[in-house]
Amino acid sequence: MxxxxxxxxxxxxxxxxxxxxxxxxxxxxxxxxxxxxxxxxxxxxxxxxxxxxxxxxxxxxxxxxxxxxxxxxxxxxxxxxxxxREPGAIIPQPGAPELLGVLTAAGVPTALVSSSFRSLVDPVVALLGARHFTVTVAGDEVERRKPHPDPYLAATRLLGVDPAACVVLEDSLTGAAAGVAAGCVTVLVPSMPIPAGQDLPPVQARVANLHEVDLALLAGLVRRSDAT
Structure with missing residues (x-):
């Protein structure tokens, strides 16, 4: 595609x-x-x-x-x-394994970008499969964490890509603000109810869960961003 x-x-x-x-x-x-x-x-x-x-x-x-x-x-x-590190403690979110599989099969470079420290990132990468991530960035590997753009900019530098040509997927308003600040196309996938009246970062899309994220949606967001 x-x-x-x-x-x-x-x-x-x-x-x-x-x-x-x-x-x-x-x-x-x-x-x-x-x-x-x-x-x-x-x-x-x-x-x-x-x-x-x-x-x-x-x-x-x-x-x-x-x-x-x-x-x-x-x-x-x-x-x-x-x-x-307790056995079975980490549970993938609905749609996460499927989305990672689709991205890997399509050859789309990926980055796991977390505010959590490396000691917490590594068990998750091991559970989900290191093959699904081109690079990973942990919170103790950047000077400023989310909502600052530093983690996402660090990932784009490691990948050698233009932030504006990347899509960020985030579940929190803080993380979404980081994606927007980095200049990336940003999609909000809330994991918790957002309080009424809460100001939202100017994300390009909001979806209910990762099952709604597919290659067609990602391609459409990139095209829309290129046209603006």
Whole structure:
């Protein structure tokens, strides 16, 4: 099929794999260590952020001292890594294996681009199949994490492609903002309900799940972007 993207850049947590329940366990435990309770509102605020920006948000909403940031970040990373490595803990999102298979078969270069650290990315890559990813970028391998464009720009540099010719698939508003800021065609695939009245990044498309993403959609988005 002509007009396919130069590359497809995929988020990890929430988009390709359902790891948010694992993160939530660690977040509840981190809040409990501070004598406080983790809430759904905190979860919504932290979705899509890297550990360096998520922990300050969490501590502020908990009413906990900022001085707790290093210990809380260390606990979340260590505990999440433990949970990620439990057999059967990481579950692919519906449509993720099929989409990766289609992209691989079509020869479309791909990048897994995550705010999670390498210690958490590697178990996911092993589960989904390293053959499906041309390159991977972890959150501890860039200077600034999402919502900054750095992770996606790092992926396009590794692939040697123009960001404007790439499609980003993201499940969070924070991640989608990073894709837009990088100059990529960006598709939002929400993994959690978006609060009413929430401002959305100017993405090119929004779909319900990865089953709706196919080569025809990707080619159409690239053509539309080229025409504007």
């Amino acid at each position: 002509s007009d396919l993207p130069a590359a497809v850049l995929l988020d990890m947590d929430g988009l390709l794999v359902d790891t948010e329940p694992l993160w939530t366990i660690a977040e509840h435990e981190a809040a409990a260590r501070l004598g406080r309770e983790f809430t759904p509102e905190m979860k919504q605020a932290m979705i899509g952020h890297g550990i360096d920006t998520a922990v300050p948000i969490m501590l502020e909403m908990l009413g906990a001292p900022a001085a707790e940031e290093p210990a809380t970040a260390e606990f979340l990373l260590r505990r999440s890594a433990e949970l990620f």
